[in-house]
Amino acid sequence: MTATEDLEQRIQSFPRQRTYLLPALHEVQEAYGWLPPDALEALGLHLRVPKSEVFGIASSFPDFLLSAPTRTERTCTGASCRVLGGPSHAEATADCLFVCGVGPASEVDGRLVGRGGLKSEVPTVTSGTLVQDGSCSRAVADTARAGGTHVGCAGNCWQAPALSHDGGSTWTSQNTAWTPPGERWLLHDVGRIDPYAPKLYAAFEKALSMGTDRVWELVRESGLRGRGGAYFPVGAKWETARNTAADKKFLLVNAEEGEPGIYKDRHLLEGDPHRVVEGILIAAFGIGATNVVIFVNGEARLSHERLLVAIEAARRAGNVYLPLEVRQGAGGYVLGEETALINAIHGLRAEPLARPPFPAVSGLQSSPTVINNVESLTNLPDIILNGADWFRSVGTQSTPGTKLVSLAGGVRQPGLHEVPLGTSLGTILDAYGGGATADLSAVLVGGPSGSILPTSLLETPFDVQALQSVGGILGAGGIVALTTQQCPVAAVRELVAYNSRESCGKCTPCREGTVRMLNLFEDIQHGRSSNETFSTLEDLNDILAFGSLCGLGQMAPNPVRALLRHFGPEVEAHKNGRCPAGVCA
Numbered sequence: 001m002t003a004t005e006d007l008e009q010r011i012q013s014f015p016r017q018r019t020y021l022l023p024a025l026h027e028v029q030e031a032y033g034w035l036p037p038d039a040l041e042a043l044g045l046h047l048r049v050p051k052s053e054v055f056g057i058a059s060s061f062p063d064f065l066l067s068a069p070t071r072t073e074r075t076c077t078g079a080s081c082r083v084l085g086g087p088s089h090a091e092a093t094a095d096c097l098f099v100c101g102v103g104p105a106s107e108v109d110g111r112l113v114g115r116g117g118l119k120s121e122v123p124t125v126t127s128g129t130l131v132q133d134g135s136c137s138r139a140v141a142d143t144a145r146a147g148g149t150h151v152g153c154a155g156n157c158w159q160a161p162a163l164s165h166d167g168g169s170t171w172t173s174q175n176t177a178w179t180p181p182g183e184r185w186l187l188h189d190v191g192r193i194d195p196y197a198p199k200l201y202a203a204f205e206k207a208l209s210m211g212t213d214r215v216w217e218l219v220r221e222s223g224l225r226g227r228g229g230a231y232f233p234v235g236a237k238w239e240t241a242r243n244t245a246a247d248k249k250f251l252l253v254n255a256e257e258g259e260p261g262i263y264k265d266r267h268l269l270e271g272d273p274h275r276v277v278e279g280i281l282i283a284a285f286g287i288g289a290t291n292v293v294i295f296v297n298g299e300a301r302l303s304h305e306r307l308l309v310a311i312e313a314a315r316r317a318g319n320v321y322l323p324l325e326v327r328q329g330a331g332g333y334v335l336g337e338e339t340a341l342i343n344a345i346h347g348l349r350a351e352p353l354a355r356p357p358f359p360a361v362s363g364l365q366s367s368p369t370v371i372n373n374v375e376s377l378t379n380l381p382d383i384i385l386n387g388a389d390w391f392r393s394v395g396t397q398s399t400p401g402t403k404l405v406s407l408a409g410g411v412r413q414p415g416l417h418e419v420p421l422g423t424s425l426g427t428i429l430d431a432y433g434g435g436a437t438a439d440l441s442a443v444l445v446g447g448p449s450g451s452i453l454p455t456s457l458l459e460t461p462f463d464v465q466a467l468q469s470v471g472g473i474l475g476a477g478g479i480v481a482l483t484t485q486q487c488p489v490a491a492v493r494e495l496v497a498y499n500s501r502e503s504c505g506k507c508t509p510c511r512e513g514t515v516r517m518l519n520l521f522e523d524i525q526h527g528r529s530s531n532e533t534f535s536t537l538e539d540l541n542d543i544l545a546f547g548s549l550c551g552l553g554q555m556a557p558n559p560v561r562a563l564l565r566h567f568g569p570e571v572e573a574h575k576n577g578r579c580p581a582g583v584c585a
């Protein structure tokens, strides 16, 4: 078969509908390593999408390549990797490679490399020994080829590659031994079970026996709030879709997780994909959904592979009672916006829409669509089995349950930790993170839309309301500890730069405002700021917060406001041309 025939065959395997644009682009890039212009043209002709639009949409996703790759190395420029010493000699850079626990990270010829290239040997093991085998461990050792029983990473990325001889209670690696602290709900089986082995769906069976109304009531009574960042009550979102009359109703599972520094959903999908699938089936039943679409991050290849195996096993067991489709994304922080995600699945640019209507009323194919994220759904099996009171026994009154924290930066035990909501930031750093590696100057909480907090606020509970009271947000649960060798101004400048790159450009305040904000930060960093710089910055904060269409622009001022509120002396020093940490030129 010639190359042209091969291309034709690949493209024509897709139904002639625009919604297949993203999967078809993936197919072509998978085959050729990039998206050649003739492929884009052929694809547009087949899917009946103008080639200018095909090009525009492909170019709006960071993971699609419109020119043949000449560079084979990308080095992570995320905050946690920078704390750990990267980037240094990169030929090209990536915003986040999502293996923050083994940073500094890079990607060479499509393979993740952790700890700046330092490889570890996997000891020879006997059968019965558990071998941690997830994205982080594969980045630092050849765990895929190790003996023993392969399990997902228990969250102890800092130990990778780690082994357990007692069924996952204790983990050892070189000279370290670790027992996961506290009670683990979502991570209970992660690191204990073979993610490829079938699992019984006892909670789903119980849900079926309870009936759809009771499942919804129980979820509402539990007080579960969405864990994607907005913390909207899950039961209330379901209720809107349930009460909207329609022939079709969708559950759209957001497994995109495009926020730098966040790798919780990948851990769940790599370590216990069946719990995720069971949660999805329970939700679909409680909502009264007729269809499920799962949107997985395009770079989360191991998650995708293990999810597909779990779905197939669930199908064979007769548990998948409705049409369920898996789609892959191609990057983009803006996909955290529900309407942008829906647009991407429809084969349109990933741009948010004005609301109302909300997706729970009109979303995928203009049908009621509930969008829940992986972590939210993974809570459901235990809620069904143990009840609402059990769920409310942990966490805070307004936000019960546990939260997965992606912990990185200047701590001894970076990785994924499960903490009761309301645990103080200091306890998370010490009891879970093993303490700081050096004197800390600040913590970044909540990612690019979050805040920077001084160490004097480490007693603040990790909770939606408590963080709001100090100008922060919980977000998706990312915490990066900064040591005194990092500059808070430079750290916030990187968040501003990220928001500017990720702005979809649809509305002027965000498109222009984030760039202007970045220019001002460069002036501040390089001793060129004046009082006018800061008054313009304050104006921009207000304009973005009130004038932007979606959360990305509305929350872009959060880290800037937190910096101005909590780091007056450091900002003042920069105004006088001095960086106390010696980072800014």
Ligand code: SF4
Binding pocket: 334, 351, 352, 502, 503, 504, 505, 506, 507, 508, 510, 511, 548, 549, 550, 551, 552, 553, 554
């Ligand atoms: S706020 Fe930013 S990301 Fe959101 S729609 Fe406007 S330009 Fe796009």
